Amino acid sequence: MAERGTSTQSGAAAPEGPEAAELRAEVARLRGLLVEKDVEMGKVRGRLQQLEERTTRMLGVAARLRRFGPPFARLRAKLRGRR
Amino acid sequence: MAAAPRFSILTPVYDTPGPVLRAMLGSVAAQRCGDWELCLVDDASSEPQVAEILAAAERGDPRIRVRRREANGGIVAASNDALEMARGEFVVLLDHDDELHRDALRKVERALAANPEADYVYTDEDKIDEAGRRSAPFFKPDWSPERMRTQMYSCHLSVLRRSLVEQVGGFDAEFEGSQDWDLVLKVTERARQVVHVPEVLYHWRTLAGSAAGGGEAAKPWAFEAGRRAVQAHCERIGLPAVVERDAADPGVYHLEPRLRERPPVSIVIPTGGGSREVRYEQVVLVVNCVRSIVESSTYDEYEIVVVADGSVGEPVLAELGEIAGERLRIVPFEGPFNFSAKIDHGAAHSEGEHLLLLNDDIEVIAPDWIERMVMYSGLERVGAVGARLLWQDGRLQHVGVEFERGLPGHPYRGYAGEFPGYSNNVRIARNCLAVTGACLMTRREVFDELGGFDTRLPVNYNDADYCLKAWSSGRRIVYDPDTTMYHFESSSRSMDVEDWEKRWMREKWLPSADRDPYSNPNLRRGEPRVGAVVRSALRLPRRRSRTHLEVA
Numbered sequence: 011m012a013e014r015g016t017s018t019q020s021g022a023a024a025p026e027g028p029e030a031a032e033l034r035a036e037v038a039r040l041r042g043l044l045v046e047k048d049v050e051m052g053k054v055r056g057r058l059q060q061l062e063e064r065t066t067r068m069l070g071v072a073a074r075l076r077r078f079g080p081p082f083a084r085l086r087a088k089l090r091g092r093r
Numbered sequence: 094m095a096a097a098p099r100f101s102i103l104t105p106v107y108d109t110p111g112p113v114l115r116a117m118l119g120s121v122a123a124q125r126c127g128d129w130e131l132c133l134v135d136d137a138s139s140e141p142q143v144a145e146i147l148a149a150a151e152r153g154d155p156r157i158r159v160r161r162r163e164a165n166g167g168i169v170a171a172s173n174d175a176l177e178m179a180r181g182e183f184v185v186l187l188d189h190d191d192e193l194h195r196d197a198l199r200k201v202e203r204a205l206a207a208n209p210e211a212d213y214v215y216t217d218e219d220k221i222d223e224a225g226r227r228s229a230p231f232f233k234p235d236w237s238p239e240r241m242r243t244q245m246y247s248c249h250l251s252v253l254r255r256s257l258v259e260q261v262g263g264f265d266a267e268f269e270g271s272q273d274w275d276l277v278l279k280v281t282e283r284a285r286q287v288v289h290v291p292e293v294l295y296h297w298r299t300l301a302g303s304a305a306g307g308g309e310a311a312k313p314w315a316f317e318a319g320r321r322a323v324q325a326h327c328e329r330i331g332l333p334a335v336v337e338r339d340a341a342d343p344g345v346y347h348l349e350p351r352l353r354e355r356p357p358v359s360i361v362i363p364t365g366g367g368s369r370e371v372r373y374e375q376v377v378l379v380v381n382c383v384r385s386i387v388e389s390s391t392y393d394e395y396e397i398v399v400v401a402d403g404s405v406g407e408p409v410l411a412e413l414g415e416i417a418g419e420r421l422r423i424v425p426f427e428g429p430f431n432f433s434a435k436i437d438h439g440a441a442h443s444e445g446e447h448l449l450l451l452n453d454d455i456e457v458i459a460p461d462w463i464e465r466m467v468m469y470s471g472l473e474r475v476g477a478v479g480a481r482l483l484w485q486d487g488r489l490q491h492v493g494v495e496f497e498r499g500l501p502g503h504p505y506r507g508y509a510g511e512f513p514g515y516s517n518n519v520r521i522a523r524n525c526l527a528v529t530g531a532c533l534m535t536r537r538e539v540f541d542e543l544g545g546f547d548t549r550l551p552v553n554y555n556d557a558d559y560c561l562k563a564w565s566s567g568r569r570i571v572y573d574p575d576t577t578m579y580h581f582e583s584s585s586r587s588m589d590v591e592d593w594e595k596r597w598m599r600e601k602w603l604p605s606a607d608r609d610p611y612s613n614p615n616l617r618r619g620e621p622r623v624g625a626v627v628r629s630a631l632r633l634p635r636r637r638s639r640t641h642l643e644v645a
Contacts, residue, residue: 041373045485052486056509064620071623 098205100129100198101179101255105171106189107136109143113190113223113298118150118157120192120296126199129185132178135161136171169272172264176255183214184258186251186273190298192221193250197294201252204288212254212284213277215247217613221296231516232613232621236287239469239571240523242323242336243346245274246516250295253280268322270315275322282330291613316343334468345517347575350461350468358395358463358534359445360386363426363435364453366405371456371485371581377409378581379453384416392463395449398422400439433546433555436530440540447471448540450556452531455482456579466534469522469571476543476563477535479528480576481519483510490580492518493525493572494557495619496609499599501527501557504619515619524569525611530556531580539563553590554598561602 102121106114121131131154133147147159160174176184183205187193201214219230233246240246251273261279268275281287316338323346324336333352339345364379371381383397397417401410401424413421424442426435440448447470449463459465462480469478482491487510494501505512505519513520530546533556543562546555560570598606608614615625 045372048486052484052488053509053511055486056488056507056512059507060505060509060512063618067620067623 097126097128097202098183099181100126100183100185100201100252101181102129102131102185102187103134103172103175103179104131104187104189105134105136105168105175106138106143106147107165107168107171108138108140109189110300111142111146113300114143114146116192116225117187117189118146120195121157121187122154123195124193124198125195126202128181129156129198130179130181131157132175133157133159134171134174134178135159136167137162137165167266167269169264169266169269172272176258176263179255182255183252184255186249186253188249188298190300191249192296192298194292194294194296196292197250200290200292200294201250204290208286208288210285211288212257213247213280213287214252214290215287216250216290216294217292217615218249218295218297219293220299222299227296230293230615230621230626232291232293232615232625233289233516234523234613235289235291235610236281237524237611238281238569240518240521241278241281242326242332242348243521243523244344244517245271245277245319247277247289248273249297251277253277254284257283268318268325270312271319271322274319275325278322278326279329282326291615320346332468332472339520342513342517342520345520348468348522350464352464352467352471355392355394356446356467356471357444358392358447358449358467359398359440359443359537360395360449360451361398361400361436361439361443362451362453363400363432363439364405365402366409367453369454369581377412379405380409380412380416382451382453382455383413383421385455385457387416387420389457389460390463391460392467395463396420396422396443396445398424398439398443400424400426400435400442402426429551431548431551432530433548433550436555437545437548440537440545446537448535448537450530450533450535452580452582454581455532456581458483458577458579459575462576462578465573465576469573470534470536474568475571476539476566476568477528477533477560478571478573478576479525479534480532480578481572481574482529482531482578482580485579485581489519490582491529491531492574493523493611494527494529494560495612496526496606497617499603499606500595501554501598502618503529515616515621518619520574522571522573522575523611525572526564526570526606526609527557527560528570528572530559531582532576532578533559535559535563539566539568542566550594550597553594558598558601561606565605 135143135147138144150157151159158178160178162171162174204214205211217230217232219227221227234240257280258276264272265275320336320338327334327336333350334348335351337347337349339347362379362382366377366379368375368377379399386397397420399413399421410423422442424439426438436450447467449466466478469475479493484490489505489508489510489512491503492505492514495504505514543559543566547558550558564570615622
């Protein structure tokens with residue numbers, strides 16, 4: 011619950027004039043670029059997390075199957091012996 | 094003990110390839126449950142082999158009866174003919190190119206014996222190709238009315254009480270192609286009980302041209318008929334919504350609110366007045382939240398009740414006043430941190446017919462978010478409504494809660510925002526056991542009846558506990574994917590839960606929340622268990638043959 015944060019910050023009064031307006035616009039543009047990059051990164055991060063979880067699940071299954079290894083190996087050996 | 098019911102299997106047939114038709118007939122003959130009849134209607138097939146195969150089947154088994162239509166009438170006409178032939182207590186819908194699992198009727202019979210009031214039973218299903226290879230098992234939730242309005246999820250195998258099917262007029266030609274969806278909606282509007290058997294008992298053939306194999310291209314009209322069927326259902330039950338089709342997925346539908354009344358809503362926002370960086374700018378969270386509500390919402394009948402700690406500064410309160418004007422009500426809160434107490438305090442100082450509980454780190458995205466939530470919250474049997482919450486980088490934070498061993502969890506948390514979920518369950522409205530209190534709407538009468546949030550849970554699980562109270566009182570919890578909001582909770586936020594909180598939840602809610610009815614025994618955290626998929630593909634029985642039943 012983010013409401014537990016307590017600090018607040020009041021912004022300083024912005025300077026007037028065309029130069030300040032240009033600066034503010036540039037700041038907004040750069041922030042926008044960062045947000046866009048965050049969204050792109052979010053897609054990659056999300057996909058990565060999905061694949062990592064799937065990999066973990068598959069590795070878990072592989073580990074369980076390995077526990078059945080010897081009977082399967084014996085069966086395979088028998089089948090080979092028949093050839 | 095009542096006698097076992099007779100099942101009338103209804104199968105319209107039209108130009109079915111010989112091997113596939115024989116496989117269907119064989120799957121019925123192999124049923125390990127005796128009391129069935131197969132009502133076959135040949136819809137004037139042009140392939141001569143169809144009549145030959147059907148005639149041979151009829152000669153070979155007195156339980157198989159065949160009627161031949163003089164002229165091709167389509168699936169609805171043929172299904173109604175089959176319904177006319179039926180003498181059993183229950184009708185079983187089986188397509189001419191699909192197969193039943195050999196235990197299908199036996200397991201349905203067992204489910205009916207345990208639930209004599211059941212009027213509709215459905216099971217899990219999978220796909221089967223022309224070579225008989227099985228794949229793509231669909232492990233379904235127990236009865237989920239909200240899901241049924243945005244996805245025809247129960248589909249195969251469907252078993253319906255015949256008297257009710259006849260009462261609603263059988264198959265409706267107006268919804269040709271989605272006549273089964275229409276029928277299930279009509280029957281379940283009147284059903285005393287709906288039962289789900291969570292086992293794959295139906296194999297849906299993927300042939301070129303079949304809906305299972307071809308998507309919308311195969312039967313484009315069927316999806317539009319589905320939309321109309323749900324629209325008609327909404328009108329019958331008084332759900333104020335327009336049904337729209339999803340732009341990307343033909344099997345997904347959306348309800349758009351068309352409220353006839355605009356009941357007053359109280360948005361309760363507890364806050365400590367904290368700030369944090371949002372989009373590379375330091376903001377006071379509650380100010381950002383309230384501004385987004387005021388600037389984005391299209392609903393006009395609301396008040397904002399800010400439950401403010403003593404730490405909230407005067408400038409913040411003044412700014413809130415400037416933004417929200419007369420809609421704003423500041424309710425001071427004293428005492429140690431207790432989220433539940435703050436919610437209850439805010440609710441006590443509000444007047445709306447619906448309470449909308451909101452964390453202060455939420456930002457509105459969908460302008461019609463309040464309309465959407467009121468649309469669901471206004472339904473008598475709905476206890477709480479939740480939203481789809483995203484972190485600021487667009488990843489999923491919350492899409493409904495899933496319970497595992499009595500404790501709530503967030504499936505797909507951290508996945509990409511576009512992730513559709515298993516069987517589209519992120520993109521469709523559906524029921525779940527709980528939704529997060531970060532954005533939760535509930536009717537005031539329900540809130541009061543349930544005693545609000547439990548102040549013995551000051552930090553965690555208070556929302557899940559509230560939803561479980563609502564669910565235990567016979568109400569549904571709704572997740573709506575189209576109510577989308579940003580939740581600026583840090584993605585690295587600790588999910589620490591105290592041991593005593595886990596104990597508390599388990600002691601109170603086990604065993605009822607042991608198995609989440611809106612998940613499936615073969616799913617874990619929203620994904621199929623690998624073992625279950627392998628067992629299904631290899632036609633192996635379930636390890637535990639427990640048939641789990643859930644009532645409507």
